[in-house]
Amino acid sequence: MTDTKTSSLVPSAVYDRLRRRRAAERRFRFYGLAAVGLALMMLVFLFVSIVRQGYSAFTEHVITLTVALDPAVIDPEGRRNSQSLSSADYQRLVRESLAALFPDVTERAERRLLFGLLSSGASHRLRDVVMREPARIGTTVVIETPLDDDADRFLKGLVSPDVPESERRIKDRQIVWLKALHAGGGIHNRFNTTLFTAGDSREPELAGILGAVVGSFYLMLTTVVLSFPIGVAAAVYLEEFAPRNRFTDLIEVNINNLAAVPSVVFGLLGLAIFLDFFGLPRSASLVGGLVLSLIILPTIIIAARAALKAVPPSIREAALGVGASKMQSILHHVLPLAVPGIMTGTIIGMAHALGESAPLLVIGMVAFIVDVPVTPLDPTTVLPVQIYLWADSAERAFVERTAAAIMVLLIFLIAMNALAVIIRKKFERQW
Amino acid sequence: MTYRASNDPPHGTVGAPRVEAARAKLTACNVDVFYGEKHAIKDVSLDIGRNEVTALIGPSGCGKSTFMRCLNRMNDIIDICRVTGTITLDGEDIYDPKIDVVHLRARVGMVFQKPNPFPKSIFENVAYGPRIHGLASGKAGLEEIVLTSLKRAGLLEEVKDRLHAPGTSLSGGQQQRLCIARAIAVSPQVILMDEPCSALDPIATARIEELIDELQHNFTIVIVTHSMQQAARVSQRTAFFHLGELIECGMTEQIFTNPLHRLTQGYLTGRFG
Ligand SMILES: Nc1ncnc2c1ncn2[C@@H]1O[C@H](COP(=O)(O)OP(=O)(O)OP(=O)(O)O)[C@@H](O)[C@H]1O
Ligand SMILES: [Mg+2]
Numbered sequence: 043m044t045d046t047k048t049s050s051l052v053p054s055a056v057y058d059r060l061r062r063r064r065a066a067e068r069r070f071r072f073y074g075l076a077a078v079g080l081a082l083m084m085l086v087f088l089f090v091s092i093v094r095q096g097y098s099a100f101t102e103h104v105i106t107l108t109v110a111l112d113p114a115v116i117d118p119e120g121r122r123n124s125q126s127l128s129s130a131d132y133q134r135l136v137r138e139s140l141a142a143l144f145p146d147v148t149e150r151a152e153r154r155l156l157f158g159l160l161s162s163g164a165s166h167r168l169r170d171v172v173m174r175e176p177a178r179i180g181t182t183v184v185i186e187t188p189l190d191d192d193a194d195r196f197l198k199g200l201v202s203p204d205v206p207e208s209e210r211r212i213k214d215r216q217i218v219w220l221k222a223l224h225a226g227g228g229i230h231n232r233f234n235t236t237l238f239t240a241g242d243s244r245e246p247e248l249a250g251i252l253g254a255v256v257g258s259f260y261l262m263l264t265t266v267v268l269s270f271p272i273g274v275a276a277a278v279y280l281e282e283f284a285p286r287n288r289f290t291d292l293i294e295v296n297i298n299n300l301a302a303v304p305s306v307v308f309g310l311l312g313l314a315i316f317l318d319f320f321g322l323p324r325s326a327s328l329v330g331g332l333v334l335s336l337i338i339l340p341t342i343i344i345a346a347r348a349a350l351k352a353v354p355p356s357i358r359e360a361a362l363g364v365g366a367s368k369m370q371s372i373l374h375h376v377l378p379l380a381v382p383g384i385m386t387g388t389i390i391g392m393a394h395a396l397g398e399s400a401p402l403l404v405i406g407m408v409a410f411i412v413d414v415p416v417t418p419l420d421p422t423t424v425l426p427v428q429i430y431l432w433a434d435s436a437e438r439a440f441v442e443r444t445a446a447a448i449m450v451l452l453i454f455l456i457a458m459n460a461l462a463v464i465i466r467k468k469f470e471r472q473w
Numbered sequence: 474m475t476y477r478a479s480n481d482p483p484h485g486t487v488g489a490p491r492v493e494a495a496r497a498k499l500t501a502c503n504v505d506v507f508y509g510e511k512h513a514i515k516d517v518s519l520d521i522g523r524n525e526v527t528a529l530i531g532p533s534g535c536g537k538s539t540f541m542r543c544l545n546r547m548n549d550i551i552d553i554c555r556v557t558g559t560i561t562l563d564g565e566d567i568y569d570p571k572i573d574v575v576h577l578r579a580r581v582g583m584v585f586q587k588p589n590p591f592p593k594s595i596f597e598n599v600a601y602g603p604r605i606h607g608l609a610s611g612k613a614g615l616e617e618i619v620l621t622s623l624k625r626a627g628l629l630e631e632v633k634d635r636l637h638a639p640g641t642s643l644s645g646g647q648q649q650r651l652c653i654a655r656a657i658a659v660s661p662q663v664i665l666m667d668e669p670c671s672a673l674d675p676i677a678t679a680r681i682e683e684l685i686d687e688l689q690h691n692f693t694i695v696i697v698t699h700s701m702q703q704a705a706r707v708s709q710r711t712a713f714f715h716l717g718e719l720i721e722c723g724m725t726e727q728i729f730t731n732p733l734h735r736l737t738q739g740y741l742t743g744r745f746g
Contacts, residue, residue, distance in 0.1 A: 286552055355550075356589035360652070362550060364602035364659055365579030374601070375591060 096445025102234040103194045104186045109139040111179045132165035161188040163248045191246040191439035241412045246439035253414045257327050257422030264331020273342030281350040301340035308337045309401025325409045325421035333401050338391035345387020349380035382469035389462035393455050399426035425451045487733045488723035490519045498523040498693040504558035513539045517719040526694045528704035531714035537697045541665050545581035582661035586668050588648035590640035598640040602659035626654035627680035645672040663693045713737045
């Protein structure tokens, strides 16, 4: 034997086999590591690109204006009733207060450019102040109002001044004014509360995800209230009570098939049944929840059945052996042991439902809805659909808001999955 | 289906599978058990005497557990299992559709071959049966039942400081005694024990055997065991199974000193099994 590594105790054939086995193990470990590494890299790439695109949406630039509340403009007839107050020309007041800061801008076209820096939301904000305190008419008030999205993007450094003027939405004159305002302290950057307190809007600086978040919440609520009890009851019946015959085999196969049916198909089903046949309101989260319940029911049933099946038969025998009825053995012993598995399956199903958009588009949840829904019957949009709508918008400022909405959605998803892990751990640790 | 009168000697079985009708607690007549196609118990007729210990012995896989599980209809929960023949408890056919299986199992308790405590506290394990049957009056009554059951199973000393620890945290032998305590807590009339001592050390085994001696004054006991010495020590009657058939049955002393069938002889002298 010439191989120096071969000890005299180990015959060379055995040594060779050992070496080959170790090499195979190393190779296998390497494949695994490489796969995990690749998956992690993709994930990091996804997160980094979303965060890079979206972090700027969490702040906004606001302008501080001192507005003289001229009674002659707000309420020329002096009636002071809410109707005349709400229809007054606040836009003029806001614009005049901005123009007062730049007295040398007089030409019509230039003035239009100057006013373009303001968000159309400014006049609403002023109106809110006046409606709340009509006594302040005749005095001056200081309001903070968002800048137009193009100005905001420029101040955030998202618009390069090197681009020729004709290809930017923000013009050279406006840049000069913005810089002057910024230097004078008239503009500052703050946390973008609008994003979390407003519904959708055509104007990016006025658009928020609250409507979508509330809509998604109602959707999830409807889904879990419907699909959890039905799913668990179906699983318990199929696993514990149903006789094993061709019919139950057929049901089993069909449930597995349903879990694999594309969700759009469920959307079409929902359209035909809930909207056309039952005439439920369009764009309501209730209908969305009904459709999503159908989609995740198979997932919950399969997960719950697996969890029930995993409860050792000896536990059932033990319960039956001391004279528990079948019902008692299931309720007292089998179900509690299956809870972690059932909960995990349900939460994963819910997370799946939260991110679902295709079936919701089919049942018409793509409408542009400004109001935040109050009940599950109100028309609403939901997070994934909001993302879809914003991603489709022409305004560049919606790009960052899309990414921000994706981040919010991801945070919800991560929270739900973490909850699933915690529940599983908690119940496992108990015994 | 025709049944032979219970006093007919069943063919194939030698010895005395029957006892006087008045002394019989459980009577099995021409029982056949099938697991799907597999014929696991073949035409077994056997009486279990009141307030005595009957030992079922035989090589592994011969159907002792299967036969025992027929006695409290535990086989019902196995889908593929089919039982024919009659088994009566105090003259009442336990396979009668009118019988309440839950009530039957409360009267015929069982200790399984593998210890299977509930994943709950030691206290809860024993208290569960009395609670669902409403045997205890109030909290103190329940505690009383739990403590006496644990004591009779010879477990109380070891667990009295940790009654609320999980039952699954006990050792294998302790778990088996916990299962015995759980079975006697519902005061059944018959206790079926499937190799209750297979996981126990000699001291714990001796304690279980003492328990069996004590219990037989009030209970009827059927025990499956692989230990010939144990069968000889605790039982009054012994039944020897082989490949699903009841080969021989009789008084324990007679079986161990003077077996009638050559298969019994072979098994007892260790030539097979
Ligand atoms: N659930 C089941 N399904 C199918 N066959 C079974 C089932 N349980 C037992 N059997 C078969 O029935 C026969 C008798 O089994 P049983 O458990 O009664 O044997 P045993 O005498 O208790 O053996 P051991 O001493 O090993 O416990 C065996 O051949 C076994 O394979
Ligand atoms: Mg057995």
